[in-house]
Each structure stands twice: as structure tokens, then as C-alpha cells.
Amino acid sequence: MKKFLVCILCLVMALSVVACGGESETKSEGENAGTAQEGGKPSQAGSDTVNSLAGVTLEVAVNYTGDSLTAFQQICSAFESVYGATIVIDNYGSDYSSTMINRMAANNLPDVFVTAGWSLRRYKDYSLDLSDQEYCKDYDESALGVIQDTDGKIYVCMVSNGVNGNVVNLSVCEAAGVDPFAITTWDEFLDACAKIKAAGFTPIASNPDAGLTSNLAGTFLTYKGEVANVGEALKNGTWDWEEYMYLLKFYQTALKSEYFFKDARSINTNDMYERMAAGQAAFIISENTASIATLYSLNPNGNFTFAPFPASKAGGEEAVVSGEGDAFSIWKDSKNIDAAKVFLNYLATPEVSLKLLDATSRVSCQKATMAVDETPGTKALAVMQNNYKGHNIGYYNIWDREYLPSGMWAYMGTACNKLFADYTDSGLRAVIDFLRDGYKNVYVAE
Amino acid sequence: MQKKLDRKYLLFMLPAIIMVVALRFFPIGNALRMGFFDWNGYSQDMNFIGLDNFKEVLGDSYFWIALRNTLIYAFGITIVKNILGLALAFFVNNKFRGRSVIRATIYLPVMISGFIMGQIMYYFYQYNGGIFNEILIKLGMEPVYWMETGLGATIIVLLTTSFLHCGSTMLLYLAGLQNIPHELLESARLDGASKWKETLHITLPLLQPSMITSVVLNLIASFKIYDIITSLSGGGPDGGSTSLTLLISRYYFGYNRAGYAAAIAMLFFFVIIIISMPINKWLSSRKVEY
Known part of the structure; x- marks a missing residue:
């Protein structure tokens, strides 16, 4: 029994050490020195900036994994070694959103935080105007459409x-004899799916996710034509x-x-990614450019491309939607x-942001x-633009x-x-009722 | 003199009283207060709406599904874990080569996060290429879509949690078994009691304290089940395997309806009280005398 307990205790301690390592991290200057080059030294960091923030500790909240x-840790280390601040x-x-909601409720936010798509709708009241x-x-212009408030202010x-x-x-x-670059409408997309299924593949790998019912909704409801x-x-x-019934x-x-x-x-x-990478399916509906890199990492010999959402009818506009990616705000209190502003300016320099x-x-x-x-996301978008040349593609906020x-x-x-x-007719009706009620609830709450 | 002593004792109790008020009564009171507001969880403004949240909860089908599932999880996991834990405790209480390794192996999953265990177990149950279905196909049978319905997913979560976490129950029973005085068992054997009668009339009755502890601890833990559902079934399909804790979290952080989530939490609190009071009364009436 004693031996057993000793074994258990050792394992618990070992696991605790590993678990504790993943949460909040502070790096000493000694640890930073070795990684300074990896993060890249900002071009404008002259001799007057070296150690100019010594003694300052910045708390930065992120949702990266x-x-x-x-990459973000390396960037922070490089910043620390140049400016002398501690980050x-x-x-x-994955607990980012819930933790930040709690911190907003307590009005106690980190100095700098990732806005995860919500710089205006959720975080504006807590963020510093950075215009x-x-x-x-x-x-x-594509970015301004996403982050600029109606009064012209930018908080991120x-x-x-x-x-x-x-x-x-x-x-x-x-293999199924389908030309994906010829697809311009969702009806043509369904025709392609029929051919793919007939060839023995599963046409769509997607699982039920908010992206499926939200990100492409504009191609039925709000975009031109x-x-x-x-x-x-x-x-x-x-x-x-x-009108949401069109999408359903x-x-x-x-x-x-x-x-x-x-x-x-x-x-x-x-x-879902594994099945797509293994060649079991032809499409994933509503994904970001990062998933192309994920698929290639799972199957380096695969052949994947990014595509716009088709239009709901001939003459309508195909669409690519974009929202806040790597975006950071400063807590207004x-x-x-000042140190946070220096940090964000550092992040915005091309050599640093490219690392991220x-x-x-x-x-x-x-x-x-x-x-x-020339990073993978930009390449994926460029390849898409080349493949879908001649298509009527609109670029919209998410x-x-x-x-x-x-x-x-x-x-x-x-x-x-x-x-x-x-997905019977009554099921579709239930979805519409559910969304209408939810919309009413959160619209009032907002 | 007596009054002075009482005051002194009260002073000693003060830190504990402060802790209980600050860490128990205040959060519960605050949750109850939040239940009367329409609040998104982060805004500095709250809108008082009286009992509207509570009324809405009672008409919310997701609440009733989650309540049903929570009761299935709580009682199902407690029963299965106790049966398994007891059987395993009897097994590893015997002397045999490699006993310590087997004990550690059974206990190991308890120390790993439920979220990670759920991710691992997902690849056992998945329809397309899952380990269980691969075995069925090898045996010439049709693959089974284990998590096709809410009830199916609930049972999968229940069994998975019970199998993975039965090590903690085993440990409680093992400690109980090792505390049973040897002379009692020896005298029974001298009187000609069979192994079965020895277990039924001596071992099991004397394991009652362990059983009470195990039932109470497992019931509390199973009412709060969250992480393994998130990674194994995601609460689906269509909320069919969601527990109340998961539902509260979804409403609070997902739908930004903190007041509504607080109302569910308060109703959940009262459900637990209603269930735990008779159980507690019954368990505390059971006493073991050597």
C-alpha cells in the first residue's frame, strides 16, 4: 500500500508540475536573452529605446495554442530583451472568452488583450481609443471595415x-470529375456534391458549427444580388x-x-480535418485560411485550396468574409x-507581425x-484569387x-x-423560431 | 466565566465563519440576486426583471433535458462506479504478482484531466474508424453509431466516466477492506463460514462507512460533471447529452445571458438540496458496530 501511495504521489506531483507550466508565464531576462533574435528586433528600436521600459510589467491575455x-512567446521575449519590460x-x-467576460464584469482587465473578433461589439467600452x-x-480598407467604429474610432x-x-x-x-473553380452558386455546389457522392466520396466533411449557419448567411441574405x-x-x-429559410x-x-x-x-x-486530409471528403464549408496549413500538416502530399462561398443564385455575389485576426486592445484603465502602446507598435512592425x-x-x-x-494564410488567399479569376467575389466583414x-x-x-x-420541414421551422427568440433576447440584452 | 469562555470560542470560530460567509453564502446570494436581472455577464448595467428568468427556465426544453441527463449522470455514475470500485477493490486486495502496477494502472485515469480522457475516448466510439466499430467490422458485424441520439451519448458519457474514474472508488473500498479486523474473518472461518457468507455477513456490512463516503463523494462529483461531456460528445447531439453545469456555462458565457444562467444555477441548487436531504438522512441513520 505504501509503495502504491508513493507511486501515486510522485505521479500527481509530476503532473502538477507539467500542468502548472501551461498557465500564466513570466520570463526572466536571463531566459529571454537566448530567444531575442527569434522574435525579431524592431527596425525602429534605436539606442534610446533599449531598456526604456525597465521595471514595467505588462499583463497580456491571449487565446493562442x-x-x-x-511564436507569440518568442515575440514577447524579444520585446523584453530590447525594452527591458517584463511581459x-x-x-x-479555450477558456479565453469566459475568463475575459468575468474580468470585464469585475472591471479588472489585463493591460493588453486579444479581442478575438469583438473589439467593437464587446470590448469597446473597456478599450483605449488607438486611432x-x-x-x-x-x-x-478591408481591415477598416472590420474594426472602425461608426464615429471613426479604432480600438485595436x-x-x-x-x-x-x-x-x-x-x-x-x-477523382470525381468535378471542377471546383467552375462553381459559382450553391445549386452548382450541390450538383458537384452529387457527382462526388456518386464517385464514392463524402462530399462535405463539416460538422455542425456556428460557422455553417452564420458565416455564409450573407450569400443568401445580405450581399449584392x-x-x-x-x-x-x-x-x-x-x-x-x-428569409433564413433559404439557407436552411x-x-x-x-x-x-x-x-x-x-x-x-x-x-x-x-x-473532421483528419478525414478531409485523408481524402475521404471534398469540401469543408466555412473554414479560415489557417485550416489549409492544418490540412497540409496532416497530409503533405494532399492538394487543398481555399474557395469563396458561392452565391445563392446566378448573378449573385460570391463572398469571402474576414474578421479580426490577431488583434490587440489596451485596457483604458x-x-x-504608455508601455502597452509601445508593445502594440512593436507588434505592428512588419518583421514582428510576419512572425506571428x-x-x-x-x-x-x-x-x-x-x-x-508571403506567409501561408496570405498565400492561400492569393492562390484562391488566382484560381477563381473572373468570378464575382465580394469581400465582407464576418x-x-x-x-x-x-x-x-x-x-x-x-x-x-x-x-x-x-432537417424535416417542421425541424427547419423550429430552427427559425429558436433563432428569432435568441435574437430577441440578445438584441434586448445588448 | 461561561460567557467569557463562549466569547473566546466564538473568536476562534470567526475565521471559519468569515470564510464560509465570503466563499459560500456570498456567491450563492449573489447568484440568487443575478437571477432577477437581465444581464449579459460583463456590462456594468443590469436590468431588473423580477421572476421572468425563473419563469422562462421552467418552459425551456433544454433545461429539462439537461436536468434529466444530470440525474442520469449523478445516479448512474454513482451506481456503476461503486459496483466497479467494489469489485476491483476485492480483486486488488488479494496478494498476487504485479498487484501494485495493476492498482496504479486502474487509478491512473483519475489523475488525468477529464477533458483529455474524453478526447482519447472519442476515438473509441466514433462511427467512422472508431476502435469499437473496427472490432465489430472485424467480427463481421455492422458498425454502430454510438452517439446518434442524446440518450445514447448520455449513456456513453456515463459508462466512460464510470470506467475511467472507478479507481478513486476502488481506493476508498480498498482502505475499508484493509481496516476490517482479521480476527472477525478468522473466527467466521473457524465457525465454518463459506467465502460467500463471510463476504455477505461480515465484509460488506463492515464496508458501510466506505460505501457512505463513496456514494456521497461520487454523487457530488457526478452532479458537477462537465469536462468529459465537453470533449466526448460536446453536449450533443442537439443538447441531448448536456448536463446542467454545461448548460449554465453555455448560457452564461456563450449566449451572454448571465442572469438566466444564474436562475438555472439556483434551480439546480434547490434540486440538489431536495435530492441530497433524504439521502443524507438515510445514510446517517446507518451505523456500523463491530
Whole structure:
């Protein structure tokens, strides 16, 4: 029994050490010295900036994991070694949103934090106006559409866009005799699915997720030349969700025709990527450019491309949507506002932001960086633009961030699950009722 | 003199009283207060709406599904874990080569996060290429979509949690078995009692304290089940395997409806009280005398 208890205690201690290592991290200068070069020294860091922030500790909250977290840690280490500041990284991972909600409720935010797509709808009241910063003058138009408030203010330093569309397995399409670059409407997409299924593949690898019911909704409801145009009603809270049936009917056809995996309702995201990479499926609906890098890491010999969302009818606009990617705000009540501004300026320099983009596979959004950006996300987008030359593609802000109140994303996720569970006509009606009620709830709460 | 002594004792109790009020009564009171507001969880403004949240919860089908699942998890896991833990404790209480390794192996999953164990077990149950279905196919049978329905997913979560975490129950029973006085068992054997009668009339009755501890601890832990559901079934399909803790978290942090989530939490609190009071009364009436 004694031996057994000793074994158990040793294991518990070992696991505790490992577990504790993953949370909040503070690096001493000694630890930083070796990694300074990896993060890249900013071009404007002259002799007057060296150790100019000695003694300052910045708390930075992020939601990075894996390679993205490693890259961000290296960037912070390099910043520390140049400016002499200490950066404490709060890595909340998948608990980021809930932790930040608690910190907002307590009005006690980190000095710098990732906005994860919500710089305006959720974090604006807690964020410092950064409109006067140099990097704000360098934003591409596509970025300004995402982060600029109606009064022209900008509350975020955004070094990249998160770009969303469909992902295509070209090898599967070729084997099934489908030309994915000829697809312009969702009806043509369904025709391609029929051919792919007939060739023995599963057409769509997606699992039920808010992205499926939200990110492409604009191609039915709000973009130019689509089957409905309800943008205004959505924004002023008067929409009754009836036109949403167009999108639900599209999924009803796909589900009835068994274009998804039989166990689509319970596939997790890793499994979805694995099946797509293994050549079992042809499309994933609503993915960002980063998933191309994930698929190639799972199958280096695969052939994948990024694609725009098709239009709801001929003559409608295909779409690529983008939202905040790597974007950082400063807490307006931070005691280290000046140091935080220096940190964000450092992040915005092309050589530093490219290090981050290389890991996150997002797409640069500042003109200076865009001119030299050859990271995977930007490449995927460039390849798409080349493959879909001649298509009528619109570039829009991510749909829910533009048209829906904060809190609606979870309703969209639940709605997608409901849809996959019951795609009969009465099931579709239940989804619409659910979304209408949810929209009413969060619109009032907001 | 007596009054002075009482005051002195009260002073000694003060730190504990402060802790209980600050860490127990205040959060519960605050949650109850939040239940009367329409609040997104982070805004500095809260809108008083009286009992509206509580009324809405009672008409929410997801609440009733989650309540049903929570009760299934709580009682199902407690029963299965106790049966398994007891059987394993009897097994590893015997002397045999490699006993320590087997004990450690059974206990090991308890120390690993439920979230990670759920991720690992996902690859056992998945329809397409899952380990169980691969075995069925090898045996010439049709693969089974284990998590096709909410009830199916709930049972999968229940069994997985019970099998993975039965090590802690085993440990409690093992300690109980090792505390049974040897002379009692020896005298029974001298009186000609069979192994079965020895177990039924001596070992099991004397294991009652361990059983009470195990039932109470497992019931509390199973009411709070969260992480393994998140990674194994995600609460799906269509909320069919969601527990109340997961539902509260979804409403609070996902839907930004903190007031509504607090109302569910308070109803959950009362459900636990209603269930635990008779159980507690029954268990405390059971006494073991040597």
C-alpha cells in the first residue's frame, strides 16, 4: 500500500508540475536573452529605446495554442530583451472568452488583450481609443471595415485578418470529375456534391458549427444580388428571420441527399480535418485560411485550396468574409498605457507581425506588411484569387460581427446542431423560431 | 466565566465563519440576486426583471433535458462506479504478482484531466474508424453509431466516466477492506463460514462507512460533471447529452445571458438540496458496530 501511495504521489506531483507550466508565464531576462533574435528586433528600436521600459510589467491575455503560442512567446521575449519590460502572458486558451467576460464584469482587465473578433461589439467600452497610433494610418480598407467604429474610432491594433470561406480537396474533386473553380452558386455546389457522392466520396466533411449557419448567411441574405436583402432589418432588430429559410433549405437538401458523413452530428473538429486530409471528403464549408496549413500538416502530399462561398443564385455575389485576426486592445484603465502602446507598435512592425502570421496562417491587413507578406494564410488567399479569376467575389466583414448582436454566435451553433438533428420541414421551422427568440433576447440584452 | 469562555470560542470560530460567509453564502446570494436581472455577464448595467428568468427556465426544453441527463449522470455514475470500485477493490486486495502496477494502472485515469480522457475516448466510439466499430467490422458485424441520439451519448458519457474514474472508488473500498479486523474473518472461518457468507455477513456490512463516503463523494462529483461531456460528445447531439453545469456555462458565457444562467444555477441548487436531504438522512441513520 505504501509503495502504491508513493507511486501515486510522485505521479500527481509530476503532473502538477507539467500542468502548472501551461498557465500564466513570466520570463526572466536571463531566459529571454537566448530567444531575442527569434522574435525579431524592431527596425525602429534605436539606442534610446533599449531598456526604456525597465521595471514595467505588462499583463497580456491571449487565446493562442500550439505554434501560435510559441511564436507569440518568442515575440514577447524579444520585446523584453530590447525594452527591458517584463511581459506576463495569461494564456486562457479555450477558456479565453469566459475568463475575459468575468474580468470585464469585475472591471479588472489585463493591460493588453486579444479581442478575438469583438473589439467593437464587446470590448469597446473597456478599450483605449488607438486611432492616433501610427499603425492605424496603415490599415488596408478591408481591415477598416472590420474594426472602425461608426464615429471613426479604432480600438485595436490588428496585425491580421481572419479570412473565411470554403476549403476544397482538389484530389477528391479531380477523382470525381468535378471542377471546383467552375462553381459559382450553391445549386452548382450541390450538383458537384452529387457527382462526388456518386464517385464514392463524402462530399462535405463539416460538422455542425456556428460557422455553417452564420458565416455564409450573407450569400443568401445580405450581399449584392442574392435571394434576399434583409441587412437593414437585421441591424435595426426588426427582422423576423423568415428569409433564413433559404439557407436552411440548402442544408436540408444536402442532409437529405446524405452529402455529410453519417456521424456528422458527433464529429469533432480534429476528426473532421483528419478525414478531409485523408481524402475521404471534398469540401469543408466555412473554414479560415489557417485550416489549409492544418490540412497540409496532416497530409503533405494532399492538394487543398481555399474557395469563396458561392452565391445563392446566378448573378449573385460570391463572398469571402474576414474578421479580426490577431488583434490587440489596451485596457483604458491600465496603469501601463504608455508601455502597452509601445508593445502594440512593436507588434505592428512588419518583421514582428510576419512572425506571428507565419504561425497563425492569417492574412496581413497593414499595407507595410502586406507588401512583404508571403506567409501561408496570405498565400492561400492569393492562390484562391488566382484560381477563381473572373468570378464575382465580394469581400465582407464576418457576417455575425456585422449584423448580429454579441451572444448570438452561440445561438447560431445550437441552431446548426438542431438543424442536423432534425432537417424535416417542421425541424427547419423550429430552427427559425429558436433563432428569432435568441435574437430577441440578445438584441434586448445588448 | 461561561460567557467569557463562549466569547473566546466564538473568536476562534470567526475565521471559519468569515470564510464560509465570503466563499459560500456570498456567491450563492449573489447568484440568487443575478437571477432577477437581465444581464449579459460583463456590462456594468443590469436590468431588473423580477421572476421572468425563473419563469422562462421552467418552459425551456433544454433545461429539462439537461436536468434529466444530470440525474442520469449523478445516479448512474454513482451506481456503476461503486459496483466497479467494489469489485476491483476485492480483486486488488488479494496478494498476487504485479498487484501494485495493476492498482496504479486502474487509478491512473483519475489523475488525468477529464477533458483529455474524453478526447482519447472519442476515438473509441466514433462511427467512422472508431476502435469499437473496427472490432465489430472485424467480427463481421455492422458498425454502430454510438452517439446518434442524446440518450445514447448520455449513456456513453456515463459508462466512460464510470470506467475511467472507478479507481478513486476502488481506493476508498480498498482502505475499508484493509481496516476490517482479521480476527472477525478468522473466527467466521473457524465457525465454518463459506467465502460467500463471510463476504455477505461480515465484509460488506463492515464496508458501510466506505460505501457512505463513496456514494456521497461520487454523487457530488457526478452532479458537477462537465469536462468529459465537453470533449466526448460536446453536449450533443442537439443538447441531448448536456448536463446542467454545461448548460449554465453555455448560457452564461456563450449566449451572454448571465442572469438566466444564474436562475438555472439556483434551480439546480434547490434540486440538489431536495435530492441530497433524504439521502443524507438515510445514510446517517446507518451505523456500523463491530
